[in-house]
Amino acid sequence: ETGVTQSPTHLIKTRGQQVTLRCSSQSGHNTVSWYQQALGQGPQFIFQYYREEENGRGNFPPRFSGLQFPNYSSELNVNALELDDSALYLCASSLGLEETQYFGPGTRLLVL
Amino acid sequence: DQQVKQNSPSLSVQEGRISILNCDYTNSMFDYFLWYKKYPAEGPTFLISISSIKDKNEDGRFTVFLNKSAKHLSLHIVPSQPGDSAVYFCAASVQGGAQKLVFGQGTRLTINP
Numbered sequence: 001e002t003g004v005t006q007s008p009t010h011l012i013k014t015r016g017q018q019v020t021l022r023c024s025s026q027s028g029h030n031t032v033s034w035y036q037q038a039l040g041q042g043p044q045f046i047f048q049y050y051r052e053e054e055n056g057r058g059n060f061p062p063r064f065s066g067l068q069f070p071n072y073s074s075e076l077n078v079n080a081l082e083l084d085d086s087a088l089y090l091c092a093s094s095l096g097l098e099e100t101q102y103f104g105p106g107t108r109l110l111v112l
Numbered sequence: 113d114q115q116v117k118q119n120s121p122s123l124s125v126q127e128g129r130i131s132i133l134n135c136d137y138t139n140s141m142f143d144y145f146l147w148y149k150k151y152p153a154e155g156p157t158f159l160i161s162i163s164s165i166k167d168k169n170e171d172g173r174f175t176v177f178l179n180k181s182a183k184h185l186s187l188h189i190v191p192s193q194p195g196d197s198a199v200y201f202c203a204a205s206v207q208g209g210a211q212k213l214v215f216g217q218g219t220r221l222t223i224n225p
Contacts, residue, residue: 033211042116042201042215044154056212083149090155098209103148103155 002027004104006094012110013081021076021107023091031055031097032074034056034066037088049074050097078109089108115139116204118216126224131189133219135202138183142204146213147187148177150199159200160187161210192223 005024013019025032031050039095045058049068063079072093078085088108092101117136125131133147143164148156161170162176162185169176175188189196199220203213 025161031211035213035215040217042118042203042217043213045212045214048212066122073181092155097211100146100158101213102158102212105153105155 004091004102006089006091006104006107008107009105010108011109012112014083014112015083017081017111018077018079019081019109021078021089021091021109022094023074023076023104025072025074025091025093026047026102029093029095029102030072031071031094031099032068033094033101034074034076035090035092036060037090038084039087043090046076055097081111083111085109113138114217115142116127116202116214116216117124118200118202118219121217122220122222124224125192127194130190131187131192131196131221131223133187133189133200133202133221135185135216136183137185137204139204139206139214140183141206142214143207144174144205144209145178145185146203146205146210147174148201148203149196149213150201150218156201158210189221194223194225197223199222200224 033048034046037043047057088106146161147159150156199218202216
């Protein structure tokens, strides 16, 4: 059974650019959540998708947006990148809305 | 506003001894608590959880204690092993699920031989 995978592993962008990060859920998982982990901090909840619909959002501006596809894979899009967006972005999938989340290894984004 | 706090950035314990990691929270709406472990270059891995209706949950070498009146939880690892060296995150949620987690800053645990 394949776990949660994320791509790319590392990414460098410049301020003002746009970025798309990708996540493949663990087999059978219909719920995906995205978290941002700044250096020295714990992960911070961005949003959750359940069966292709957004199902909750943390304290992040609208330039952070997402998608979940019919195969339950997901994308995180960030527009107008700022220096403070530099972080590790983690994707987590689960069997349902109440179930334990399984995290991918993350994408490390550096904004210059 | 840090709703979940891990006040010890690091902890060093001798192999075979007990490791105790602590976590405090401020939001009384939290009703489900989890501990995750993270190795470098990997995502967090779920360890153990506890519902607010309990005060203790055990799984092998890992025990989580919850003190609701003090808004405090702790993770005990006995005996500590070198493979336990990692960053440990405490997390909390409302509505009883393991989702939309609020994480602490993490504690780096080092087990010395």
